[in-house]
Amino acid sequence: MSVDDTIVAPASGAGPSAVAVIRISGPRTRAVLEVLVGRVPRPRQASLRDIGSPALDRGLVLWFPAPKSFTGEDMAELQVHGSRAVVQAVVEAVLAVEGTRLAEPGAFARRAFENGKLDLTEVEGLADLINAETEAQRRQALAQSEGSLRRLYEGWRAELLQAQALMEAGLDFADEADVALDVGVKASAIVAPLLQSIEAHLADRSGERLRDGLRVVIAGPPNAGKSSLLNALAKRDAAIVSEEAGTTRDVIEVHLDLGGCPVILADTAGIRAGRGEVEQEGIRRALARAEDADLVLWVIDATDPVWAPPAPLAAKDVVFALNKSDWGVPPAHNHAAINPLILSAKTGAGLEALIDRLADLAGAESAGSGHISLTRTRHRTELVSSRDALQRFVSHDLSPELKAEELRIAARHLGRLTGLIDVEEVLGAIFAEFCIGK
């Protein structure tokens, strides 16, 4: 990427809108404004101008001289009427100025990253904020885009660098055993609590669940009311994001917004010792689906003797639901061991409790309320590598040289998290998540 380029792109979505924003960033921005609007307006003050001559439209112009802009470069915004024709004409007029080109997706965010305005976790938070569909996702993404993970990881890295400095100072005094021992003890006093913090952070999956949606599979014996329950939940909650057939014909999936948390609920074929081949295949798919869910909602008919889920599912997190409670509920001691939710898809009884339970598991209350959770596999991978190195530091009987090396490895993985070091290979994937104009 050449930073000499000046990039332009519409930053608002496709399709007619009242107003569209066209963003420009790079060294030719001032020249673009001179050509399109004449005199450059005062920094960061909206001015109403004719855009182009003869005028293509009349709109608001904003000028953000470097370094106080989103990208850190000279930037401008043209806020025009949001028709395809106006946007296209204005973008073309910008492109007619020498040294400008159309921005690829994520190009503005990439420049912000390269100019140190955002670290990689903030860029990821911004991508998530743009894609947020529920309230809890919004809170989590906003906090991350404003540096919640950045501060956490930078703090950890600073502690590690301190421990590393101690160890390396010790290496210089290798012949003086008491000095080497002393710095080793001091470094361990930093590393041990840090290791604990990383372990606790890794054990918490709420951030990933919230970002990706809690995957819940409704499974159970035939005729227990699984489809009715899915329909009842989908109707109860007005904010259905989408409804689509699953990857297999027999798995129906709905995306729900339960208390601000995204839940992907899949209905599956009834599970029993079936006869026909088709039924067996449906059951096989149901089981496969349930096995990679976060949670199995095992639905049984309250009037049936209690059915336990088949062995492969018993290992999962299972929430039991006794449906058709309108027909009567068996005495509590019959099902005390499974602590089921008692509900009726038909009357709606017990659905609120079910929604609360699911929202809880999806991490509803934690997001953005000061609770900081990792949100992506990329974070998990780097943190696991960092933790492994720290574990070797703490528990293995290593020479001081090797101990210092483990700290270097751990610090490098934390540095990769924020994008401070060698991340070239992940950048393409991260920035490609953005739409054009971001």
Ligand SMILES: Nc1nc2c(c(=O)[nH]1)N(C=O)[C@@H](CNc1ccc(C(=O)N[C@@H](CCC(=O)O)C(=O)O)cc1)CN2
């Ligand atoms: N019109 C418009 N609205 C927008 C954006 C935008 O680019 N344009 N944003 C785009 O994402 C978001 C706001 N984020 C922004 C982040 C930083 C800066 C900025 O100019 N930062 C400078 C100056 C900071 C200051 O004066 O306090 C800097 O960081 O140096 C602007 C917008 C959402 N709304």
Ligand SMILES: Nc1nc2c(ncn2[C@@H]2O[C@H](COP(=O)(O)OP(=O)(O)OP(=O)(O)O)[C@@H](O)[C@H]2O)c(=O)[nH]1
């Ligand atoms: N009384 C009562 N009937 C219910 C309730 N939920 C479902 N039913 C009825 O039970 C029958 C089976 O419901 P479904 O939702 O199709 O059951 P399913 O578990 O999806 O069935 P399969 O797809 O065959 O596994 C239907 O006749 C429903 O109307 C309930 O809460 N109360």
